[in-house]
Amino acid sequence: MKYVSTRGTAPRLDFEDAALTGLARDGGLYVPESWPTLSHDQIASFAGKPYAEVAADVIAPFMGHAMPSGDLREILARAYAPFRHPATAPLVQTGPNDFILELFHGPTLAFKDFAMQVLAPLMERALTRRGDRAAIIAATSGDTGGAAVEAFRERARIDLFVLHPEGRTSEVQRKQMTTVDAANVHNIAVRGNFDDAQAIVKALFNDHGFRDRHRLAAVNSINWARIMAQVVYYFTAAVSLGAPYRPVSFTVPTGNFGDIFAGYVAKQMGLPIDRLVIASNVNDILTRTLETGRYERGAVMPSSSPSMDIQVSSNFERLLFEMSGRDADLVRTQMDTLQQSGGFTLEPAQYDGLKELFAAARADEDETMNAIRVLYNATGYVADPHTAVGLHAACLCRGDDSVPMITLATAHPAKFPDAIRAAIGVSPELPETLRARLSAPEHYDVLDSDQAQIADYIAARTTDRAGLPA
Ligand SMILES: Cc1ncc(COP(=O)(O)O)c(C=O)c1O
Numbered sequence: 001m002k003y004v005s006t007r008g009t010a011p012r013l014d015f016e017d018a019a020l021t022g023l024a025r026d027g028g029l030y031v032p033e034s035w036p037t038l039s040h041d042q043i044a045s046f047a048g049k050p051y052a053e054v055a056a057d058v059i060a061p062f063m064g065h066a067m068p069s070g071d072l073r074e075i076l077a078r079a080y081a082p083f084r085h086p087a088t089a090p091l092v093q094t095g096p097n098d099f100i101l102e103l104f105h106g107p108t109l110a111f112k113d114f115a116m117q118v119l120a121p122l123m124e125r126a127l128t129r130r131g132d133r134a135a136i137i138a139a140t141s142g143d144t145g146g147a148a149v150e151a152f153r154e155r156a157r158i159d160l161f162v163l164h165p166e167g168r169t170s171e172v173q174r175k176q177m178t179t180v181d182a183a184n185v186h187n188i189a190v191r192g193n194f195d196d197a198q199a200i201v202k203a204l205f206n207d208h209g210f211r212d213r214h215r216l217a218a219v220n221s222i223n224w225a226r227i228m229a230q231v232v233y234y235f236t237a238a239v240s241l242g243a244p245y246r247p248v249s250f251t252v253p254t255g256n257f258g259d260i261f262a263g264y265v266a267k268q269m270g271l272p273i274d275r276l277v278i279a280s281n282v283n284d285i286l287t288r289t290l291e292t293g294r295y296e297r298g299a300v301m302p303s304s305s306p307s308m309d310i311q312v313s314s315n316f317e318r319l320l321f322e323m324s325g326r327d328a329d330l331v332r333t334q335m336d337t338l339q340q341s342g343g344f345t346l347e348p349a350q351y352d353g354l355k356e357l358f359a360a361a362r363a364d365e366d367e368t369m370n371a372i373r374v375l376y377n378a379t380g381y382v383a384d385p386h387t388a389v390g391l392h393a394a395c396l397c398r399g400d401d402s403v404p405m406i407t408l409a410t411a412h413p414a415k416f417p418d419a420i421r422a423a424i425g426v427s428p429e430l431p432e433t434l435r436a437r438l439s440a441p442e443h444y445d446v447l448d449s450d451q452a453q454i455a456d457y458i459a460a461r462t463t464d465r466a467g468l469p470a
């Protein structure tokens with residue numbers, strides 16, 4: 001399996017190089033050269049299998065000859081062993097044909113653990129084989145950072161730099177990152193919003209001298225391996241509701257468009273998905289794009305679902321590439337226009353493709369709180385605010401009632417206690433192990449949203465190759 005960039009001029013890479021590279025050298029994102037497909041029988045055979053085994057079958061075609069199948073299976077078994085639910089990604093029924101897919105039973109209580117727990121051993125294995133090391137730079141609106149810190153702490157070949165927007169994550173999210181005292185973990189609170197932090201990460205990758213000197217790697221969803229690992233739970237959820245013999249729909253709380261792009265990939269691989277619903281909070285660039293055909297950046301607004309406070313959705317570039325018939329020249333021009341003037345109009349083929357595959361709806365703050373309240377009053381279930389945005393959108397874009405609608409629960413409500421208390425007056429409990437750790441001292445530095453300042457900070461703290469483990 002080879003990987004190509006959405007902007008067409010970066011080298012084609014194999015899986016391992018794509019996973020270590022992060023952003024392509026032309027500023028684009030890597031995608032597989034073609035989509036592998038799974039047969040009807042293969043998909044049917046997932047019924048009743050442990051999550052890690054389904055993961056091996058779904059992931060293997062993307063990896064080519066990167067590693068023997070036994071090694072992959074071992075990595076996956078270890079990655080999902082610490083999840084606190086025996087089903088790993090359980091489904092909960094909340095209505096006649098409505099389900100919640102709980103993706104928060106991993107170590108940091110958010111869906112990011114599904115990919116990060118796999119990415120860390122994959123990257124470490126590749127670096128060990130090469131006798132190399134990497135400096136990971138990640139931007140987070142709250143959850144990617146915590147999951148990355150947990151997965152990469154104390155990995156000898158990796159320095160991890162996590163940029164979060166100062167004061168714009170929940171307290172629990174911030175402490176999940178900053179109370180970890182590990183020599184290879186560096187937290188930076190950026191005076192700005194998530195888009196500022198993500199723009200700096202991309203700019204540092206586009207500075208090829210800096211990138212090569214410090215061997216930059218990415219663990220945001222610009223890294224293809226993140227998306228790949230997230231495809232798996234679409235299969236396990238759909239199969240447990242009768243796929244491939246019947247279609248299912250998914251609603252996905254969306255920010256950087258990574259998680260829902262994984263749903264698109266599952267569909268390309270042969271999973272019968274009827275609707276993919278994009279759920280936005282007040283930062284609704286994607287819902288507006290679906291309504292108008294224009295991709296137009298707005299100001300980032302703080303919300304009760306802070307992990308989705310994003311206006312530039314990185315992975316939308318992958319979809320634009322797909323919907324244009326993989327026209328890299330067009331995508332490059334569109335991304336340049338976005339950078340220069342803050343927006344562009346989709347080509348008719350892109351817009352038609354988008355409307356055919358996706359529906360979209362936004363939830364404002366009152367609607368988000370109301371969705372938490374309505375579900376709690378009807379069933380006693382406590383949904384986190386991101387999930388609630390999804391529940392609101394699922395209701396609006398329901399479509400055919402006979403098709404199961406699965407809303408992704410992307411985080412545990414205990415990560416957002418203030419919002420939950422405001423909605424229903426209940427304080428969700430953190431798991432005991434996490435609660436104890438969050439009272440430890442915090443470690444982070446506050447920097448301006450300034451590329452040069454952040455580059456200097458990283459350069460001063462990156463272990464050089466002389467510091468490689470034997
Ligand atoms: C809890 C939660 N829900 C939803 C999202 C949005 O996911 P994506 O950025 O993949 O669209 C995020 C952040 O990525 C998140 O942390």
Ligand SMILES: N[C@@H](CCOP(=O)(O)O)C(=O)O
Binds near residue numbers: 139142145255308
């Ligand atoms: N919501 C994310 C933002 C980064 O998204 P990613 O999926 O590209 O890592 C977060 O919580 O950090």
